[in-house]
Amino acid sequence: MLKNLGWRAAIVAFVVLMSFIYLMPSFTSEVPGWWSNILPRDKIHLGLDLQGGMHLVLEVGSVKAVESHLERVVEEIKRDLRKSKIRYVELKRLGNDRITLTLMGPEDKDVFKKMVEADYPDFEAASVPGEGDRPSFELTLLPKAKTHIMKMAVDQALETIRNRIDQFGVSEPDIRPQQDNRILIQLPGIKDAKRAVDLIGKTALLEFKLVDEEHSVEEALKGNIPPGNEILYEVNIDPKTGRETKIPFLLKRRTLITGEYITDARVQFDNQYNEPHVSLSFDARGARLFEQITGQNIKKRLAIVLDNNVYSAPVIQDKISGGRAQITGRFTTDEARDLAIVLRAGALPAPVKIIEERTVGPSLGKDSIEKGFKSMIIGGLLVVIFMAVYYSLSGVIADLALILNILIIMAGLAFFGATLTLPGIAGIILTIGMSVDANVLIFERVREEMRLGKTPRASIEGGYGKALVTILDAQITTLIAALVLFQFGTGPVRGFAVTVSIGIIASLFTAIFGTRIIFDYLYVQRRMKRLSI
């Protein structure tokens, strides 16, 4: 018996020791170097609701991605047709899964069909009735290919956003894909929510377009937009008054070059006014294209357009070689820095939409921790006193189990790398109230046994034995509810499920296994006569 008791005590001592080891990093701000080399050094993670931060869910406009893919294919087909000297009347995208095409004469029908089969395996070509003897086709994007494009759009968006956030500098961001083309982003400790949203949500499609100077903007604004042109605006917000001014530009719709050739983007300050601007470097191909474009359009205005907003439209003074360009505008330094980040990280393959945003300010998080722990300590103390008064010495033993239980929950959080949230603290508090239940069940049974006139030793044995099954049944059902909650829950709610689950298992260990050691020591080994319960 003694040897057995020693072993059991050793197990509990081991658990206590391990708990302290896992909790050490959370209590001291800095663990010694030798410690972090061999022992755990992770603090308990705090949820966004406790440390402040931002939770975002974005929806990737995958349909838009499919559409722009189709647009690109239209351009490719045009090039191929030109190469094979096939003349066509009309070629355009139809909706989000088809391209229609009408050829000039019937003689090219078979050639074209072969071309589609060979070069465009993602499409199915079908003849449709056209005008006269001009053959018409409808190319339908296969559903499999469509799904693939949509999935790629989400993957690419995820990668791009991760790049942007990494460059923005957020510690421990959590970015992961979710079902239905969604992306979940968690940014702990972020201070400027607006800036983060702007940075993440920007499509960042950079385009260079020529300004149409042959037609007047005024005329176009009245509704007479010349074919192949569009009106875009330069929007300026006065930082002092918050007033918005919009300058219209009449641009040629055709994009000369996009941001996809950018290899680097940096913030620089001009020498005169010390105003920030973003300087771009193109790769070799982009540099050649840019040289060509600027060479052909000297003395014309080239507009720099980002997400359909005109940033500036400088006059091309000379052919620009070397692949460098500048974006100027009325930036603050932060804005310029963020613009450089998004240009470096690249454009999103499709626009994203924010469908969920939760932000908790750091001060509220701190308040929540303080209040949560205050109610935990006061509630816990009341329960401890209550148990000691109601069950005397046995109550004190149950209190020890309770304290050990809380210790194990905290260490468990650190061990599993789980996150402590405000509902999680509530879960610990609830566990304090509910975990004494196991001991209450045992003690009530022990009292019943004593009323039958049994010795302390026999009463304890009987009490523990009979209560065991009941305790297991009762706790397993609570555990079921907690596990279901874990499965379905997000963020804070999941934190609650975690603490309750660990709490239940810990309370089984401390209340059944832990307290029994003390009782056995007192009443079996020391043979105490009077059972204080």
Added chain:
Amino acid sequence: MEFIKAGININFIGRRNIAFTLSVMVILATIFLLIWRGGPNFGVDFSGGVLIQVKLDENRTPSEIRSALTPVQLEDSIIQEFGGEGQHEYLIRVRRTDIELGGLSDKVRHALISEFGQNVEMRRVEMVGPKVGADLRQKALFAIFYAILFIAIYISGRFEQRWLMSIVMALSLAFVVYVFSSFGMPVTWLIVIALIVTLGLCWFLKLKYALGAIIALIHDVTITIGAFALTEREISLAIIAAFLTIVGYSLNDTIIVFDRIRENLRRFRRQSFEEIMNKSINETLSRTVLTSTTTLIVVLALFILGGGVIHDFAFAMLIGVIVGTYSSIFVASPIILVWEERFAKMGRSKALPGAAR
């Protein structure tokens, strides 16, 4: 120290009709209240919309805040004071779901700053789009449903040694849910149907302990929802967590009584079922009262000291613990008795299945 003296014998079961009447009345009141209010009061998590917790420099009236929000077209928001006195904290709720979420919180901040000066602190912003809201609603309902289903399986298996039957029940339930959902039935009705089917299956498959436990659970959660409707509190994600905890807690209590009934059935074979039931409830009464007391102590601490964000959660737990304790004494066990009586009347000659004992 003893609150409940040993050998206490209160006739709980004999007063079951009073308890049933009380419970039915409260549940009916809840249903009427919900119909009158047009359904439960869902928070932004489920209905979609915007919730902003803001700290201002001094006390402002809701109408002052509303008029400050006019430039951003949010003058129809619901403004509510939040937290303690002298905190100058307010909740701004926007129920509309047709607004663009991107950049909204910044617009609100600017609107408040231009009216009340620089001392505006955005403490919490929750914006949920309508699609996400619908998703969360669905997830929450399924969570409650699955919790109840798994618990029914566990109880039937453990208390009646009829794992096979409980698995049959689970499978037929899954089938029913599958058939109805393939007709495009909305989730709320799906869950209601599933619960009715669960109860029906428990009744006909003679899973009486599960029947009692599940009715007690539905009873507890319904009354807690009623308390929320009465005090005009919102049901959010955290409250669903509270509901599930109530489910776990109430069951905890119920199972301890059931366990004693099972034990006493073996020990006192001559006594009537009703007597054994009453004896079991009385024997476990001390424990029931004690555990409820300790749990209430901590929940009250949380309710009073835990702060605004956790306040409603603590309220749900408070109601749940009280109702859960009541139901494990007055609802769960008497339901088994009602079932026994009905079955005895319906087919005594067919003989009650011995497997139940």
